[in-house]
Amino acid sequence: MSIHHLLLDIEGTTCPASYVSETLFPYAMKHLPSFVAENIQNNDIQNIIKAAQHEWTNDNSEASIKLKEIHPSTEGNSFEGVIQYLQHLIRTDQKSTSLKDLQGKIWLEGYQRGDLKAEIFPETAECFRRWAQDNIFISSYSSGSIQAQKLLYKHTDCGDLCSLIHQWFDTHTGSKKRAQSYSTISQHLKASPRNILFVSDSSEECDAASETGMLTLFSLRNSNPDQNSNGHGVIQSLHEISNYLEQY
Ligand SMILES: [Mg+2]
Numbered sequence: 001m002s003i004h005h006l007l008l009d010i011e012g013t014t015c016p017a018s019y020v021s022e023t024l025f026p027y028a029m030k031h032l033p034s035f036v037a038e039n040i041q042n043n044d045i046q047n048i049i050k051a052a053q054h055e056w057t058n059d060n061s062e063a064s065i066k067l068k069e070i071h072p073s074t075e076g077n078s079f080e081g082v083i084q085y086l087q088h089l090i091r092t093d094q095k096s097t098s099l100k101d102l103q104g105k106i107w108l109e110g111y112q113r114g115d116l117k118a119e120i121f122p123e124t125a126e127c128f129r130r131w132a133q134d135n136i137f138i139s140s141y142s143s144g145s146i147q148a149q150k151l152l153y154k155h156t157d158c159g160d161l162c163s164l165i166h167q168w169f170d171t172h173t174g175s176k177k178r179a180q181s182y183s184t185i186s187q188h189l190k191a192s193p194r195n196i197l198f199v200s201d202s203s204e205e206c207d208a209a210s211e212t213g214m215l216t217l218f219s220l221r222n223s224n225p226d227q228n229s230n231g232h233g234v235i236q237s238l239h240e241i242s243n244y245l246e247q248y
Contacts, residue, residue: 002194002195002248003136003195003196003197003215003244003245003248004135004136004137004191004195004196005136005137005138005139005166005189005191005195005196005197006131006136006137006138006139006196006197006199006241007139007140007141007169007182007185007189007196007197007198007199007209007214008138008139008140008141008198008199008200009141009142009176009198009199009200009201009202009205009219010140010142010144010149010152011142011143011144011201012200012201012202012219012221012223012224012225012226013199013200013201013219014120014121014124014238015118015119015120015121015124015152016119016121016221016223017201017221017223017224017225018223019118019119020144023116023119024103024107024116025090025093027106027107027110027115027116028090028102028103028106028107029087029090029091031106031109031110032083032086032087032090032102032106033080033083035102035105035106035109036049036079036083036102037079039105040079044105045102045105048098048101048102048105049079049082049098051097051098051101052082052085052086052096052098052099052102053082055096055097055098056068056081056082056085059085063088063092064085064088067081067084067085067088068081070084071084086098086099086102090103095171100144100145100148101145103148104145104147104148104151107148107151108147108151111151111154111155116155117155117156117157118151118152118153118155118156118157119156119157120156120157120158120161121221121237121238123237123238123239124156124158124161124238125156125158125159125161126158127238127239127241127242128161128164128165129164130242131164131241131242131245132164134245136245137166137167137189138164138165138166139165139166139167139168139169139185139189140153140165140167140168140169141169141170141173141176141185141198142169142170143170143171143176144170145170146168146169146170146172149168149170150162150168153165166189167188167189169181169185169188173185173188176200176202176205176208177202177204177205177207177208178208179208179209179211179212181208182198182208182209182211182212182214183212186212186214192213193209193212193213193214194213194214194215196214196215197214197215197216197217197241197244197245197248198210198214198215198216198217199216199217199218199219199235199238199241200216200218200219201218201219201220201221201224201225201226202226203218203226203228203229203230203232206218206229206230206232207230207232210232215244215248216232216233217232217233217234217235217240217241217244218230218232218233218234218235219235219236220234220235220236221236
């Protein structure tokens, strides 16, 4: 067997895409105002809000300018404007470092309170445990922050899976659609791309990984937005990965 490493996307691969779009994002959206109000004395939160205000100031998109007209002053004790700006970023699925930081803290509180429970595919935990037993290194690569990835795997309905994961990667390593990111990951894993199997529900991500020589599998589920494997091997359940592991 030449595959020693599995590199797994999360959304659409190990957990339903709907958990992120229909549970996590709406949860952050709803709790943003109360979370900021309750924690604004905290230095960390103040710094994140300052960073968000800075991002808003430099954002010259139409929606941002409109919000600036409604909330002309970003100073003082009113955080309504910046909160609305952050909610706008969630709604339009935009990348923002301060939003990611804040969402991570809101989700942490949600998981700790028991409001949130991560939904993973029914076979995910069983497969993780079996691969770990078979000495396969499982690493995670998601556009969600490493903090958010760890929270998700810590709070699944099948228990805490974090200890089964060897290394974590997010977009600090680079875009998931760029081959360079996968070269960087293989260096971090100290493994040749030929010994790494990457699984994702995005054919563009599979393309980028396969450019570096990684083996790829496309995760096809009815609920996934991308239904075209673009020539990559297709799996409909994580169980099928084991067949490929034996084959290579
Ligand atoms: Mg995905």
